Every structure is written in C-alpha cells, then in structure tokens.
Amino acid sequence: xxxxxxxxxxxxxxxxxxxxxxxxxxxxxxxxxxxxxxxxxxxxxxxxxxxxxxxxxxxxxxxxxxxxxxxxxxxxxxxxxxxxxxxxxxxxxxxxxxxxxxxxxxxxx
Amino acid sequence: xxxxxxxxxxxxxxxxxxxxxxxxxxxxxxxxxxxxxxxxxxxxxxxxxxxxxxxxxxxxxxxxxxxxxxxxxxxxxxxxxxxxxxxxxxxxxxxxxxxxxxxxxxxxxxxxxxxxx
Numbered sequence: 001x002x003x004x005x006x007x008x009x010x011x012x013x014x015x016x017x018x019x020x021x022x023x024x025x026x027x028x029x030x031x032x033x034x035x036x037x038x039x040x041x042x043x044x045x046x047x048x049x050x051x052x053x054x055x056x057x058x059x060x061x062x063x064x065x066x067x068x069x070x071x072x073x074x075x076x077x078x079x080x081x082x083x084x085x086x087x088x089x090x091x092x093x094x095x096x097x098x099x100x101x102x103x104x105x106x107x108x109x
Numbered sequence: 110x111x112x113x114x115x116x117x118x119x120x121x122x123x124x125x126x127x128x129x130x131x132x133x134x135x136x137x138x139x140x141x142x143x144x145x146x147x148x149x150x151x152x153x154x155x156x157x158x159x160x161x162x163x164x165x166x167x168x169x170x171x172x173x174x175x176x177x178x179x180x181x182x183x184x185x186x187x188x189x190x191x192x193x194x195x196x197x198x199x200x201x202x203x204x205x206x207x208x209x210x211x212x213x214x215x216x217x218x219x220x221x222x223x224x225x226x
Contacts, residue, residue, distance in 0.1 A: 033215065041147075041200050043217035086153070090215075095141055095206075097215065099152050 003027050006087050006100035014108055019074040021103045023087030026068065033097065034061050034072050035086040043086075046072070077107045112136060113205045115218030122193055122225055129189045130221045132203035138183035139205035143215075144176075147200045159186045193225040 004025045013019060023032070034046040047054050047061040049070065054061050058077075063070040074081055087100040112135040122128045132142055140161050145153040157165045157178050165178035177189040186205075190197055202220040207213050 035217070041202065041220040041222065043202060043204075043220070045214065045216060048214050095158055096143060096155055101152050 002101070003098050004087055004089055004100040006085075006103050008103060009101065010104045010106075012106045012108065013077055015078055017077050017107075019077050019081070019105065019107075021072045021085050021087075021105070023070045023072070023100055024068060025070075025087075025089050025098075027089065027098070028092040029089040030092050030094075031090045032063055032070050033088040033090070034070070035088060037084040037086060037102070039083075046085075074105075079107045079109050082106050113139075113203065113216045113218040115203055115221055117221060118219060119222045120224070122223070124194055124225055125192055127189055127191045128193055128223060129187055130201055130203075130223075132186045132188070132205065132218050134184045134205045134207075134216070137205075137207045137216075139186075139207065140183060141206045142180060142186040143204045143206075144178060144186070144188050145202045145204070147202065147220075153202065156188075190223065193223070195225045198223055198225045 007022045031048050031050045033048050036044045036046050049063040058075045060073040084102045084104050086102045088097040114133045114135055116131045120128055142159040144156045146156050147153050155168050156171045157167045159165045159178050159180040161180045161183050167173050175191055180186040200220050200222055204215050204217045206215050
C-alpha cells in the first residue's frame with residue numbers, strides 16, 4: 001500500500017461544479033503539499049499545510065492530522081483548472097517528499 | 110514570490126552525448142534541491158537530493174555515474190545526463206527548498222523535456 005493515496009485518480013466535471021480531491025497518508029508528517037501540474041509539465045505549489053485550512057482564490061485545502069487526511073476543493077471550477085493535482089507529504093524530519101499518484105482533473109465548458 | 114528556473118526547457122541530443130540541465134533559485138537560497146524524473150502519465154520519481162557543498166544522495170536504482178549532480182552554490186544545482194541513450198528521454202524537474210527547515214516551502218522548476226535520438 002502506498003504511503004500517500006489520492007482519490008479519485010481521474011475526475012471529469014462540468015464548468016462551475018464544486019470539486020473535491022482527497023488525499024490520505026499513513027506516515028507522520030511535517031507538512032502536506034498540494035501541487036498542480038499542467039500538460040506542459042511545470043508544477044506549481046498550491047498549498048503547504050501542517051494543520052487546519054488554507055484558502056487562495058477559488059482553492060481551499062484542509063487537513064485533519066488525527067485522521068491523516070487532506071482535501072483540496074475547487075469552487076466554481078473552470079476549464080483552466082484542468083490539470084493533474086498531486087498530494088505530497090514531507091515525512092517528519094525527512095528531507096524528501098512522498099508523492100501521491102495524482103488526480104487528473106478535466107473541466108468541460 | 111520565490112521562483113525556481115530550469116534550463117533548458119527542451120533539449121534534443123544525440124545518443125552517446127552528454128546534456129546538462131540547470132536549476133536555479135532566483136530570489137532565495139536553496140540549501141537543498143531535488144531532482145525528479147517523470148515518464149508520461151506517471152508520478153514524479155525522486156532521483157537524488159542535492160545539498161549545497163556536499164555530494165548528492167541518490168535514490169536506489171539511480172546510477173550516480175550516469176546522472177551527475179553538482180550543487181556548487183546556494184542558488185544553482187545541475188544535472189548532467191552522461192552518455193545519453195534513448196531510454197533516458199524523459200521529463201526532468203527540479204525543486205528547491207527555501208531555507209534549512211524541513212517544513213519550509215518547496216518550489217518547483219518548469220521542468221526540462223529531454224529527447225535522445
């Protein structure tokens with residue numbers, strides 16, 4: 001079993017829908033990252049969380065440390081949100097990140 | 110905000126030659142940089158962790174002599190693919206940690222597409 005599991009692996013929705021992507025992990029962490037990878041390959045760091053909730057524009061990320069679970073929400077989704085969303089955790093006191101397998105999101109107009 | 114610049118974004122090289130990819134942190138000092146490889150529709154695979162002024166730490170299965178990593182300054186790490194072969198064709202991407210703490214934000218470069226012909 002992977003240390004970081006994302007669901008769903010693929011998600012297709014219509015423009016305007018509320019999107020939720022989930023991430024569960026099984027190790028102790030110092031921080032959890034949500035990343036966005038566009039078809040061209042570049043990766044943008046959306047959030048880094050160690051507790052609670054963060055919001056940036058239409059994006060909201062939450063984390064429940066006790067349940068070892070995080071969610072990424074997109075409100076009023078738009079075709080430009082189409083990308084692969086990756087959850088990654090930094091293990092406690094470790095340098096490197098452990099990645100989930102990614103969620104491929106497609107928003108149709 | 111902090112930016113990590115990677116160069117070149119695309120490179121085509123002949124089989125048997127070497128190619129160097131640069132990763133620069135533009136407005137912060139990065140004591141630690143990470144090099145990843147990604148095949149189409151697959152997850153990022155960590156190749157090595159690069160610490161400024163010391164030897165890189167390679168992941169299991171990654172050939173040190175083939176993928177040379179140099180982190181000579183706090184703002185620059187390079188990955189050299191030596192004696193490249195078509196199977197080395199892939200997307201290579203770096204990331205850099207701002208500061209020393211493991212809880213510090215990690216920033217990613219734009220990635221480099223390598224094609225070996």
